[in-house]
Amino acid sequence: MPSQQPASLRNIESRAAWGMLAPAMTLLIIFIVVPFFLAFLLSLTNERLIPRPIPTKWTGIRNYIRVLTDPDFWQALRNTFWFTFFIVPVQSSIGLGLALLINRQFKGNHIFRGIYFLPTVVPMVMVAIIWAGLLQAPEGVINGILRQISFDQIGPYDWLHHEWLAMPTIMLMSTWQGVGFQMIIYLAGLQNIPKELYEAARIDGANLWQLFWFITLPLLRNTHIVVLITTTILAFKLFTQVEVLTQGGPLGATNSLVRYIYVAGFQYQKVGLAAAASVIFFLIVLAIALCQHHLIQTDKD
Amino acid sequence: MYKKLIFFLIWISLVHSIHAAQTIQVWFHSGKGEERKVLNEQVKRFNQMQQEIHVNLILLPEGSYNDQVNAAALAKDLPDLLDFDGPYIANYVWSGFLRPLDKLVNKEIIEDLLPSIINQGTYPGDGRLYSIGTFDSGxxxxxxxxxxxxxxxxxxxxxxxxxxxxxxxxxxxxxxxxxxxxxxxxxxxxxxxxxxxxxxxxxxxxxxxxxxxxxxxxxxxxxxxxxxxxxxxxxxxxxxxxxxxxxxxxxxxxxxxxxxxxxxxxxxxxxxxxxxxxxxxxxxxxxxxxxxxxxxxxGSWNWGITKKSKHPKLAAKFLEFLLQPEEVLRMANANGAVPARLTSIDQSSLYQKGGPLHLFIEQLKTIAVPRPxxxxxxxxxxxxxxxxxxxxxxxxxxxxxxxxxxxxxxxxxxxxxxxxxxx
CATH class of the missing domain: 3.40.190.10 (Periplasmic binding protein-like II)
Structure with missing residues (x-):
């Protein structure tokens, strides 16, 4: 019976497919799905971080009410959005610019590649500590340079303790540290673009700007998507540099959502509250990811 | 030939295990350089002067010290002996990390402690002594x-x-x-x-x-x-x-x-x-x-012995060593802190009457308020x-x-x- 042959084949194929999926699925379930549901359950209790002599109790949505009525939470949310909306376009375009610069064939281009990528390889904690030294006021290196080039007219500024300067300072140092990552992804994207396209366009009389605008940018479409989504998620996870440099200050101007969760869970030892904030954080990131996905889909059509 | 070698090895390991020192884990906050130096040197001397106990000292950064203690408690990985900032005692005892010291540490030492040290180390929940500092603060x-x-x-x-x-x-x-x-x-x-x-x-x-x-x-x-x-x-x-x-x-x-x-x-x-x-x-x-x-x-950094420690008596021995008047003095001279023992204060050129830091003693006796x-x-x-x-x-x-x-x-x-x- 020839009609049954494909069905059994399909059966075997799908069994093989499930078999190959199984290890990854198991790990995903154990490390992502289960913890998420645990976090959701914990968010409905008064669970404490460390053992205590009294039992944990269900507290309903009390933790959610506490998070949502806490002005510090809203401030952290605003700060995180501001940071993300700045960092995503800026870091992506600088990353692309650097990638374009070092994508050319010249002697020692891999040395530049290494130099630009270096800050990204150095752990953020160390980068932040080095910047804390550079940003000292009034006698730090950066204030010194500003004073020199402005003939004593500008500064000194207390970069990390000034309500309006602290966040932009964190943004700048984060860009400096992270931009190598975007650069490397763009570099890979650039090297996938066939050279013939540029040659053909040259013959047609296209100038450099037209080459970039009509060939490089459109052909990097998939790279843009990767960079956009990863940079957004990385930006939302803002924590280390804030914790090291400002601890969320001054007046909460640099507090981030992840730091809010960290403080709730580790400093205040309120796992329940931290879990509630994490669930809210997850929903926000999910909403943004869905939005981006939707935009990319409609763009494709 | 091989048999002999194997027997020899077994014999060696047996002998070794009988005489091997029991290791106790000790945590200390890496605060001031002078403090670290003195404690490192005290540990070294203690390990050399007796064979029974080997102290393994681990220094942890001060800024996030309490977070690390909590993380270790959560992971059931607390050391035998650790120091912590004084006022944390109530939280640690309530959470069940610490065991009382009044029966572990020599009475004579406890009676010679500065009253503020006893005050800081006593848990109001049951009135027992859970921690002892080798110095107080000013x-x-x-x-x-x-x-x-x-x-x-x-x-x-x-x-x-x-x-x-x-x-x-x-x-x-x-x-x-x-x-x-x-x-x-x-x-x-x-x-x-x-x-x-x-x-x-x-x-x-x-x-x-x-x-x-x-x-x-x-x-x-x-x-x-x-x-x-x-x-x-x-x-x-x-x-x-x-x-x-x-x-x-x-x-x-x-x-x-x-x-x-x-x-x-x-x-x-x-x-x-x-x-x-x-x-x-x-x-x-x-x-x-x-x-x-x-x-x-x-109140300053205090020592406490954890409930999970398998060798509380050995940990207490090391603590007693740190509380010897001359050791207390050595630390106090290095970090400028108020020596925890009355005997040491009398011997301290910094803190005895007329000493440059005697004011701290006067303040501790009259106007000091512990953190809650x-x-x-x-x-x-x-x-x-x-x-x-x-x-x-x-x-x-x-x-x-x-x-x-x-x-x-x-x-x-x-x-x-x-x-x-x-x-």
Missing amino acids: LALWGNKQLLKKGGVRIPTSTKDAWNLKEFEEALAKLASTPGVKWPLDLKLNYGRGEWFTYGFSPILQSMGGDLIDRKRWVPSGTLNSKASIEAMGLLQKWVKQGWVVNAASGDNKFYGDKSVGLSWVGHWMWQAHKKGLGDDLVLIPMPRFGSKAVTGM FHPAYPILTSVYAEAVDHILAGGNVEIELNKAVRKIVEDIEDNDGYPPFGK
């Missing part, structure tokens, strides 16, 4: 005699003739216009938000009649946000707004290095650096009477330090203190009032 003002004289400021010498608020602020104003003074006052804001803010600045609250929490009913409302507390924190904000206080980014050494600061508000641990920098120009000034009374901080012994202390200090941080940056004092109160109230509620406290 908080006062350090002055640059030369600058103070140039500014025409009276220098008090004992708690009895301490400045009142008016005199203190006049001194700052005078210093501000004294040539050579860039800032009148260093509040060590460079330490950043942390335990220092609670240790250093809650005495202003208490001096004005406020406090971190009501110590009878264990509620913060009406105490931390009382009129007196708001006024006290308002003072701190005013000094900063006047431009009298060294800013946080200026680094540590404006008082003792650049010598451009008149007064430094900091604890005993700066003794070595201050003495080295200022020499005979250094003068120790008692805490001012901001309100009706002067108040200073007390309550299991909510970690959150209390954390939210108070945050409030201070915001107030220093110009935030509204009342709003910030109310925010802190709300967080403490929520925490106490989340823990059913921390029984048996609050009953």
